[in-house]
Amino acid sequence: MTLADTEKKIKSMEIRGAGRIARTAANALKEHSETIKSKDLKVFVEEMNAAAEILLKTRPTAVSLPNAINIVMKGVREAKTYEDAWHAVHESADKFVKESDLAVKKIAEIGAARIKDGDVVLTHCNSEAALACIIEAHRQGKKFEVFATEVRPRNQGHITIKTLSDAGIKTNFIVDSAARFFMKKVSLVIVGSDAVTVNGAVVNKIGTSQIALCAHESRTPFIVAAETYKFAPKTLTGELIEIEERDTSEVLDEKMAKELSNVNIRNPAFDFTPSDYVDLIITEKGAIPPEMAYVIIRDYLGWNIEDFDR
Known part of the structure; x- marks a missing residue:
């Protein structure tokens, strides 16, 4: 799914629910990083920041969205090389999605x-x-x-x-x-x-x-x-x-x-x-x-x- 597809589906509420939106945004950033052709760190970070801004504007109320994006982008913005930035996106996105799923399971146990x-x-x-x-x-x-x-x-x-x-x-x-x-x-x-x-x-x-x-x-x-x-x-x-x-x-x-x-x-x-x-x-x-x-x-x-x- 392209970044534009993700943006449209979140805005239209085809993808809904704060947790689902957050996980989708994290995965969207990871997938978008694979479409960036340049291996120049500055270009890569600029394009990733632009993608993050597009996603941030889709639903202004759910703070899970900016929190997820900040978690995924933190390593990108701190990276010293293109390779570090690329790996940071993938590792952070995967970790966020996994921990988000585990969080729901733990909440279920406590809430039940x-x-x-x-x-x-x-x-x-x-x-x-x-x-x-x-x-x-x-x-x-x-x-x-x-x-x-x-x-x-x-x-x-x-x-x-x-x-x-x-x-x-x-x-x-x-x-x-x-x-x-x-x-x-x-x-x-x-x-x-x-x-x-x-x-x-x-x-x-x-x-x-x-x-x-x-x-x-x-x-x-x-x-x-x-x-x-x-x-x-x-x-x-x-x-x-x-x-x-x-x-x-x-x-x-x-x-x-x-x-x-x-x-x-x-x-x-x-x-x-x-x-x-x-x-x-x-x-x-x-x-x-x-x-x-x-x-x-x-x-x-x-x-x-x-x-x-x-």
Whole structure:
């Protein structure tokens, strides 16, 4: 798959989910390095940087994307020879993809322990990590059922219910606006994340914050499953994560939109859930309260506040 193909598929959401996007970007950089004909270090680095910039612009909210790209590109930018730069891309990309897959498996093990026999679990959107927790609990023989939302306007919930059904898990499919109505039946909410800030706030698919508020009001535990590379280092210095607004045609077809001259259509893809509404964040390094997000950024992503002054 060419770089242009990857760019198009991520933008169009043919490739979706923060983890999948990150792994795809890492592989895309590796594959792009093999198309560069020049063996001059300067040219190679320039072309790789250009490719990285193209990928960075595809989805502005999911920090897994820039984190993955920075991990892969770090060795390229520090290399002293063309050979070192080429090998750095391949080794870093392969290592990132492998560790990303292992992270989901570890999160599944930790998250499954939070699900008990008789539970009713609600999930929103199509999170690989969150679904891994649910499927692993089912694999362990636990008896529970799931409520899954439709996730308008892109209907990622359709993928979620297919995954759960194929796994043999009893699932209830509900419209997004019914989350509050059914929350009284729910014993645990598990969602994924596209980004986690330094104070433990979570950026995830639009509608997540409303579900978190309902869970908080009902005293229902709200758990986030997030790989460490989804934590946002630049929020250490107060940088705000950009919320992507997608094409309005996802909400209303263009013909009808043109007839509504006084209507402004808004289509944010994500929202913020305050840390006050998050009970636990499950990472591959362990389960932490949201207040410990800084520890992940410092100890596992290697960032400190002083790093941003260099």
